[in-house]
Amino acid sequence: xxxxxNAQLAGTIAxxxxxxxxxxxxxxxxxxxxxxxxxxxxxxxxxxxxxVGRPGETIEETAELVTxxxxxxxxxxxxxxxxxxxxxxxxxxxxxxxxxxxLVNSLWGGDRLLEFGVKMWDTDLDAGLRMLDLGIRxxxxxxxxxxxxxxxxxxxxxVEMTDGTAEYNTRFRENFYYDLAKNSPIRMAFALSEDLKxxxxxxxxxxxxxxxxxxxxxxxGVREENWRxxxxxxPSFAIAESPVLVGRAVAALAAxxxxxxxxxxxxxxxxxxxxYGFTDADGSRPDAWGYxxxxxxxxxxxxxxGKQPAAEDYR
Numbered sequence: 001x002x003x004x005x006n007a008q009l010a011g012t013i014a015x016x017x018x019x020x021x022x023x024x025x026x027x028x029x030x031x032x033x034x035x036x037x038x039x040x041x042x043x044x045x046x047x048x049x050x051x052v053g054r055p056g057e058t059i060e061e062t063a064e065l066v067t068x069x070x071x072x073x074x075x076x077x078x079x080x081x082x083x084x085x086x087x088x089x090x091x092x093x094x095x096x097x098x099x100x101x102x103l104v105n106s107l108w109g110g111d112r113l114l115e116f117g118v119k120m121w122d123t124d125l126d127a128g129l130r131m132l133d134l135g136i137r138x139x140x141x142x143x144x145x146x147x148x149x150x151x152x153x154x155x156x157x158x159v160e161m162t163d164g165t166a167e168y169n170t171r172f173r174e175n176f177y178y179d180l181a182k183n184s185p186i187r188m189a190f191a192l193s194e195d196l197k198x199x200x201x202x203x204x205x206x207x208x209x210x211x212x213x214x215x216x217x218x219x220x221g222v223r224e225e226n227w228r229x230x231x232x233x234x235p236s237f238a239i240a241e242s243p244v245l246v247g248r249a250v251a252a253l254a255a256x257x258x259x260x261x262x263x264x265x266x267x268x269x270x271x272x273x274x275x276y277g278f279t280d281a282d283g284s285r286p287d288a289w290g291y292x293x294x295x296x297x298x299x300x301x302x303x304x305x306g307k308q309p310a311a312e313d314y315r
Contacts, residue, residue, distance in 0.1 A: 008255045009071075010035035014102035015093060017080055017142050021057035021066050022042050022213035023161060023246050024106030029287065030247030031102065032071025034255060039093055040066065042079040043109075048077070052109045057214055080107050080138040086145045093149065100149045102254050106161040111215065120176035128177035135181030139188060147192075147201075154200030156206040157254050158192060159184035162207050166266035168289055186266045193264030202263045204253065208246035209270055209288025210239050239291045239313035244281040245269045252276040284315040 009031060016028040020042035028038045042059040043050035059075040066073025076092065078085050093100055110131040115123065139160060150156040162185035164173065167188065173179040189205035196203055212227055220230030220237065230237045246269040253259050253272065270287035272278075279285050294309035 006033045009251065011098050012036040012101045012254060013039075013093065014104070015039045015041070015089075015100060015146060016104045016106060017037070017041050017138075018104075018106035018108065018161075019052065019062045020050075020052075020059050020063075022215065023059070023208050023211060023243050024104070024105075025062045025065070025248035026243030027104050027106060027159075027161075027250045028073065028247075028284060029065045029069050030244065030251040031254065032066030032073055033069040034251045035071055036069045036254070037072040037074070037097065038063075038066045039074050039076055039089070039138065040234070041076050041080070041089060043077065043079055045077050046073070052112065054215065057084075058276070065209065074127070080142050081133055083141055083145065084179065086141055086313075090146050090149055099153050100146060101153070102159070103143070103146050103150060104159045104161065104250060104251075105139040105142055106159075106206050107142065108135055108161075108181075110134040110178075114178055116174040116178075118175065123175070123177065131177040131181050136184045139185060143188070143192065150201060151199055156199075156201040157259060158196075158201065158203040159250055159253070160189040160192075160203070160205045162186055162205055164207055165268050165289055166205070168292065178263075182291045189266070190264045196263070200260070202253075202260045204262050206246065206249060206262070206272075207266070207267045207268050207289075208243070209241050209268065209286055211246070212240045216240075234294070236292075236311070239286055239288045239314055241269065241284075241286040241288060242281050245273060245286065248278045249273065249276075252278060287314045290314050 014031045014036045016024050018024040019028040019040035028040045031038050040059050040062040044058050046058050046060050049055045060285045063073030063075035078089050104114050113127040113131050163182045166186050186205040192203040222230045249269045249272040268289050273285045291314040298308050
């Protein structure tokens with residue numbers, strides 16, 4: 001996707017809430033590459049670092065990347081757990097643009113609090129409740145305060161970002177609070193689609209696959225250029241996708257005049273790549289969730305000695 005090929009979002013006003021890094025940053029940049037004006041929000045700026053503790057990625061840098069891609073990036077420091085800050089943000093968008101066409105709730109930042117395999121009652125309560133705030137309450141606050149602006153013009157798009165499809169998340173996500181935090185946006189999209197019926201506004205839940213975010217690359221001690229070196233530590237990393245894929249998924253949804261057919265549904269980057277014909281930055285089309293289902297099926301039906309699926313068959 002180049003800027004010339006994607007001018008169809010020129011004039012579109014987007015808010016990507018949680019655009020500091022990872023999927024949120026990539027979504028902002030790909031909307032910009034399609035010509036959109038993007039308000040990029042987050043808590044880490046060049047002057048202040050959020051609780052996530054990663055000073056290397058800032059919302060100012062995200063905004064600059066949006067502009068460099070061909071759109072207009074505007075960085076607005078915002079804590080989406082503070083309603084007054086979100087109201088001020090929406091008022092600013094209204095004052096400067098008079099409309100909001102795309103809202104992406106890519107708010108999280110709870111990975112540092114997450115411990116898999118720990119029972120609910122053994123999990124630090126403050127940490128667990130903070131995950132619910134970061135993954136649920138922030139989304140609800142932002143949608144509640146931003147949707148009235150979006151609803152002034154029919155055809156808006158609301159994207160609830162999460163981890164896992166509705167089908168995949170029928171299984172336990174290995175931590176009580178994480179399970180709630182990542183299933184709730186799926187239900188939010190469904191519930192909002194009911195509230196939004198007749199308005200012409202579409203609400204969907206969207207998940208990337210195994211995301212090669214900045215934090216994940218650091219975890220494996222690799223860079224995007226040599227990410228495959230991480231497969232030696234974790235074989236399933238072979239199906240990993242760059243954040244570009246989910247960014248292109250949101251841009252494709254935003255440019256689809258018939259996107260309302262998706263309203264209320266749980267979608268994945270790999271699914272939308274097949275539907276709309278885009279690829280990851282390297283030209284591949286990873287289907288991480290299909291691969292994980294195949295892995296489960298091989299283990300469940302054939303036991304440990306069964307034939308394991310090859311990741312390359314799902315790229």
